[in-house]
Amino acid sequence: GAVVSQHPSWVICKSGTSVKIECRSLDFQATTMFWYRQFPKQSLMLMATSNEGSKATYEQGVEKDKFLINHASLTLSTLTVTSAHPEDSSFYICSAQQEGIAKNIQYFGAGTRLSVL
């Protein structure tokens, strides 16, 4: 149980285009999902907290107009990198949080490697 699927696993795009990444909880409902960014040989940095049916909460320094987050259902959150540039190239990872007594456990997707040319 507690499987989180992230798609695509790898995407290459041209500078100036937008890329959408999907995060799905396959066997549980996730009121809250989180989006992280990870640079090579560095740890995960939280970008934003995504709550179903409401606006995402962004961490300090993260441009909300550049990283659009939508959490339209209890099993799906999407991250859209708008007008991507080479400096946006990174590993993006989502996680989903179960409600109830397991609320403190986050289950992670496999990540999406974004390469912007």
Next chain:
Amino acid sequence: QKEVEQDPGPLSVPEGAIVSLNCTYSNSAFQYFMWYRQYSRKGPELLMYTYSSGNKEDGRFTAQVDKSSKYISLFIRDSQPSDSATYLCAMMGSDYKLSFGAGTTVTVRA
């Protein structure tokens, strides 16, 4: 100062050795302490989760938390080549946000 500091490594050990991984933290509000394993270009996988000070065992893994010293450890007994990965400590307060250490890369040599 970072909220979570993790021994940087890398660590290289022979098969069968005990691996010791450590993190310190500064935020007294952290309530939950986790260890994740991450293989290259994959998402983190939860290994151990603890709430209180003390030890918790799960197979070859032992997690230790000392809240008074703000120090956590993970021990891997009888290490196997398949344990080669990056290990991340992570901590969470009442806001349910995770703060990660930088990770320690472990290589277990056959």
